[in-house]
Amino acid sequence: MENRVLVVDDEREIRDFLLRALTRIAGFQVELAENGEEALKKIEKGKFDLVMTDLKMPLMDGLQLITEISQSNPEILTVLMTGHGTIDSAIEAMKQGASDYLTKPLNLDEAILRLKKVLEEKQRFVRLKDHADQLEKANLELKKLDAMKSEFVSVASHELRTPLSAIKNSIQLILSGKTGEINQNQTKFLTMADRNITRLTNILNDLLNLSRIESGKIELKFEEVALKSLIELTISSLRPQADMKSIKIISDISEGLSPAHGDKEKIEQILINLIGNAIKFTPTAGSIYVTASPLSEEREGGPRHKIAISVKDTGVGIPEEHLGSIFDKFFQVEGSLHRSVSGTGLGLAITKGLVEAHQGKIWAESEVGKGSTFTFTLPVSEGERRELRFRYILDREFLRAQKNDTPLSLFLIESIGKKKEIEEESLNELELRIRQSLCRKGDLLLKKKQEKMLFALCEADLKGVQAIRQRMEEDLQKNPIKTMDGPLSIKIGVATFPMEALSKRELFRKAKAQLRK
Amino acid sequence: MGEENSMSNKRILVVDDEVDLVETIRFALELEGYDVLVAYNGEEALNQARKENPDLILLDLMLPKLDGYKVCRLLKFDERYKHIPILMLTAKTQEKDRATGMETGANEYITKPFEMDGLMKKVKNYLK
Numbered sequence A: 001m002e003n004r005v006l007v008v009d010d011e012r013e014i015r016d017f018l019l020r021a022l023t024r025i026a027g028f029q030v031e032l033a034e035n036g037e038e039a040l041k042k043i044e045k046g047k048f049d050l051v052m053t054d055l056k057m058p059l060m061d062g063l064q065l066i067t068e069i070s071q072s073n074p075e076i077l078t079v080l081m082t083g084h085g086t087i088d089s090a091i092e093a094m095k096q097g098a099s100d101y102l103t104k105p106l107n108l109d110e111a112i113l114r115l116k117k118v119l120e121e122k123q124r125f126v127r128l129k130d131h132a133d134q135l136e137k138a139n140l141e142l143k144k145l146d147a148m149k150s151e152f153v154s155v156a157s158h159e160l161r162t163p164l165s166a167i168k169n170s171i172q173l174i175l176s177g178k179t180g181e182i183n184q185n186q187t188k189f190l191t192m193a194d195r196n197i198t199r200l201t202n203i204l205n206d207l208l209n210l211s212r213i214e215s216g217k218i219e220l221k222f223e224e225v226a227l228k229s230l231i232e233l234t235i236s237s238l239r240p241q242a243d244m245k246s247i248k249i250i251s252d253i254s255e256g257l258s259p260a261h262g263d264k265e266k267i268e269q270i271l272i273n274l275i276g277n278a279i280k281f282t283p284t285a286g287s288i289y290v291t292a293s294p295l296s297e298e299r300e301g302g303p304r305h306k307i308a309i310s311v312k313d314t315g316v317g318i319p320e321e322h323l324g325s326i327f328d329k330f331f332q333v334e335g336s337l338h339r340s341v342s343g344t345g346l347g348l349a350i351t352k353g354l355v356e357a358h359q360g361k362i363w364a365e366s367e368v369g370k371g372s373t374f375t376f377t378l379p380v381s382e383g384e385r386r387e388l389r390f391r392y393i394l395d396r397e398f399l400r401a402q403k404n405d406t407p408l409s410l411f412l413i414e415s416i417g418k419k420k421e422i423e424e425e426s427l428n429e430l431e432l433r434i435r436q437s438l439c440r441k442g443d444l445l446l447k448k449k450q451e452k453m454l455f456a457l458c459e460a461d462l463k464g465v466q467a468i469r470q471r472m473e474e475d476l477q478k479n480p481i482k483t484m485d486g487p488l489s490i491k492i493g494v495a496t497f498p499m500e501a502l503s504k505r506e507l508f509r510k511a512k513a514q515l516r517k
Numbered sequence B: 001m002g003e004e005n006s007m008s009n010k011r012i013l014v015v016d017d018e019v020d021l022v023e024t025i026r027f028a029l030e031l032e033g034y035d036v037l038v039a040y041n042g043e044e045a046l047n048q049a050r051k052e053n054p055d056l057i058l059l060d061l062m063l064p065k066l067d068g069y070k071v072c073r074l075l076k077f078d079e080r081y082k083h084i085p086i087l088m089l090t091a092k093t094q095e096k097d098r099a100t101g102m103e104t105g106a107n108e109y110i111t112k113p114f115e116m117d118g119l120m121k122k123v124k125n126y127l128k
Helices: A012-026 A036-045 A062-072 A087-095 A108-175 A184-214 A227-244 A264-281 A347-357 A382-404 A424-438 A462-478 A504-516 B019-031 B042-052 B068-076 B095-103 B116-126
Strands: A004-008 A029-033 A050-054 A077-082 A100-103 A223-225 A248-253 A260-262 A287-297 A304-313 A362-367 A371-379 A408-416 A445-448 A453-459 A489-497 B011-015 B035-039 B056-060 B086-090 B108-111
Touching: A004 A012, A004 A036, A012 A029, A012 A108, A029 A036, A036 A050, A036 A062, A050 A062, A050 A108, A062 A077, A062 A087, A077 A087, A077 A108, A087 A100, A100 A108, A108 A184, A108 B019, A108 B116, A184 A347, A223 A264, A227 A248, A227 A264, A227 A287, A227 A304, A260 A264, A260 A371, A264 A287, A264 A304, A264 A347, A264 A371, A347 A362, A347 A371, A382 A408, A382 A453, A382 A489, A382 A504, A408 A424, A408 A462, A408 A504, A424 A462, A462 A489, A489 A504, B011 B019, B011 B042, B019 B035, B019 B116, B035 B042, B042 B056, B042 B068, B056 B068, B056 B116, B068 B086, B068 B095, B086 B095, B086 B116, B095 B108, B108 B116
Parallel strands: A004 A029, A004 A050, A050 A077, A077 A100, A248 A287, B011 B035, B011 B056, B056 B086, B086 B108
Antiparallel strands: A223 A260, A287 A304, A304 A371, A362 A371, A408 A453, A408 A489, A445 A453
């Protein structure tokens, strides 16, 4: 593409020289103007990529021209030509929007090189900007399409429900015999129609669920979920299905498993999908094992505590090449779809979406002919997370204290009085106060839900501990924490390590013993 | 059995803008021995309910003129009609739709398509 350059100079020789040089050597398309006025007129008429202007001209100087151009035509590049000793003007010109400056007398090679460079840079910028604009436009378009798609799926599935309802009702009326007697074959085929309406409804439900998950519109009601009972309940609801194929479902979950942080209904749906799949793909007299265990991942900023739930079957298995796609929409392993096994092909995609909405992960391991194991993770409940974190830090600090021989102290703070349950609010205030009193390295507190007890761990020797304790007691005496039953009275038990206690257990025992005094 | 026939028949108002659907429900209800009133939009439903004072209402949600939520609210917040059980029949399946439905005072929230037998049992339960 030919670059169009406008040369503005009041000296005729320079204009002519530049016209020839820039046309022949640089291959620019050059036009001339002998003053600022003329230049502006030409710019108004034609398109220029670059204007190179002299500084000192009558009526309007180069600086004024550059200022004018960068205001009225910011897309046009400007380059100032200045004499020696006018570097200040050059800087001013750059401030006003000039791309570069050249000093007179001009070195032709240098001038062309710099003009080309400025032009190239501009072209690169324009190309990038075009590209960015296009991408932005495409992205906007895609977002719009995606929203339309979600909306369509949602509307379609609602709109389909009403006619489906009329069909289902009609078939059921005939099947019930209420409209007159029907023969065996009629019963058979109407039953088939009824079953397929149910199937169609399931597909609609799945589609709607998936579109909700994909558009991020899924609403989770987070609560503390006791997994053992939820898993056992889900298994018992699916047992009739398993019994039909004489499949055993065995669950092995320890009583002490931490509760999960999640939406109970959604977790149940995940379990139903996975165990349901296991039943579908396991031949008669097979077995399904459901297990759940804690899983700690080392991460920056402390460990992440999760719970891993696995559903293992002795089914047909999944060929390795398909393991990566089984969570895709509408993917069904070829040949796996027996007449007895029918699904929407959306179950695992929904399951994955639900797990991910819980910040969890899901994966599958399998061996063809032997069976598959699906595992997903869920976050541990808030309260549990704090306790696990406390235990983790306690372990770490204990080890460190053991190694370095630094004194480590454990406070156990317990409320006393008739009332077992202190309100959350007073507990929070207590926690805050104790945090303030500790004010030494390593403080950490935790609410233990059942006992409503606070732990604090800090680096302090026996003397320091007594001081902290005194500070806490004084503070609480001066500004008691009010509860519904009057001011909150607390007891503090302390033990230090390594001077007093020998082990972690010892540490707790000593601190607890002080509480009982 | 036959309790309904011993006195005057219980009367049920069926509201849906889908004529076919209304027909299937009407047929089934009449077989069970109920008298059936029908309405095809919200306004009609409200007028019928106020005039006829039915024993139970099966109410669709997305209705022309006045939607089911409003009909339900207008009846449930009226001392004269709040005793009438209202079973909502709807194609809306989202959790928050159900919540809205229940907030308006509906007694049940049934998603389409439903099982006819199940619906008949529920109706019978409310009319005991």
